[in-house]
Amino acid sequence: MRVDAIVLAGAKNDGKLQEISSCQYEALIEINSKPMLSYVISALKKSAQIGKIVVIGYPEFRDYLDEDIILLECGESLVDNIEIGMDYLGARNHVLVVTSDIPMLTCEAVDDFIKRCQGYTEDLFYPIVSKTANDQVYPGVKRTYVQLKDGIYTGGNMVLMTPEFIRDARHVIHHVVRLRKKPFQIVRLLGLRFLIKFVLRRLTIAEVESRVQNLFGINAKAVITAYPQIGTDVDKPTDLELAQRVLHQNQIKEA
Numbered sequence: 001m002r003v004d005a006i007v008l009a010g011a012k013n014d015g016k017l018q019e020i021s022s023c024q025y026e027a028l029i030e031i032n033s034k035p036m037l038s039y040v041i042s043a044l045k046k047s048a049q050i051g052k053i054v055v056i057g058y059p060e061f062r063d064y065l066d067e068d069i070i071l072l073e074c075g076e077s078l079v080d081n082i083e084i085g086m087d088y089l090g091a092r093n094h095v096l097v098v099t100s101d102i103p104m105l106t107c108e109a110v111d112d113f114i115k116r117c118q119g120y121t122e123d124l125f126y127p128i129v130s131k132t133a134n135d136q137v138y139p140g141v142k143r144t145y146v147q148l149k150d151g152i153y154t155g156g157n158m159v160l161m162t163p164e165f166i167r168d169a170r171h172v173i174h175h176v177v178r179l180r181k182k183p184f185q186i187v188r189l190l191g192l193r194f195l196i197k198f199v200l201r202r203l204t205i206a207e208v209e210s211r212v213q214n215l216f217g218i219n220a221k222a223v224i225t226a227y228p229q230i231g232t233d234v235d236k237p238t239d240l241e242l243a244q245r246v247l248h249q250n251q252i253k254e255a
Helices: 036-046 059-064 078-089 107-117 131-137 163-168 170-178 183-188 192-199 205-216 237-254
Strands: 003-008 050-057 070-073 095-099 124-130 152-155 158-161 220-224
Touching: 003 036, 003 078, 036 050, 036 059, 036 095, 036 107, 050 078, 059 070, 070 078, 078 095, 078 163, 078 170, 107 124, 107 158, 107 220, 124 131, 131 152, 158 163, 163 170, 183 192, 192 205, 205 220
Parallel strands: 003 050, 003 095, 050 070, 124 220
Antiparallel strands: 095 158, 124 152, 124 158
């Protein structure tokens, strides 16, 4: 299963990272002398599952990208940016959508996620990582977790989706993006019964998938992956310090 990729790189550096970097855009914040965006693109280019790579960002990014990387100017919202990439690619099948703030991403993580989606027909595949897997690779790193009957999980920063999903689920995406750090509020969208089961830690992954299908008409599947690199994003100074340390160690191993 070979798919094209869209990298969302339109975020301005107006959050906590501006405390330690004056860079205008988060994607261009340097980690060990390389823009954060470069690490994500490198992982995608090394993946055997990825075809074309489209970056949604700003004209200034061109100097940091190889010629084979397509650069498109971003729109007004996250959904707009995904549609810009989808339209350029003329996408009819699944496309991998990745954020530019996961510099520890590896080609192995990308390959594993896409392979785990093979054989299924859902319009949206969303990776989740167990707390155990996260703690093994990045001990002590704080993440936003959801405790379900199946286990304790956190979400990833990439999805495999069809253009139909974007067209049919714009309103849902806006809600989820706005509440992405507030799992309790997201579960509230599913209804009172599901909220109660969530509080009692009796809600299962399968129940969430079924409810999303019935309530919103979205055919989605959660995909458990053992690669926390998919969800370890950089949005505050301590995250950047972790990325600097991990990527420096990786460079030493590869030398």
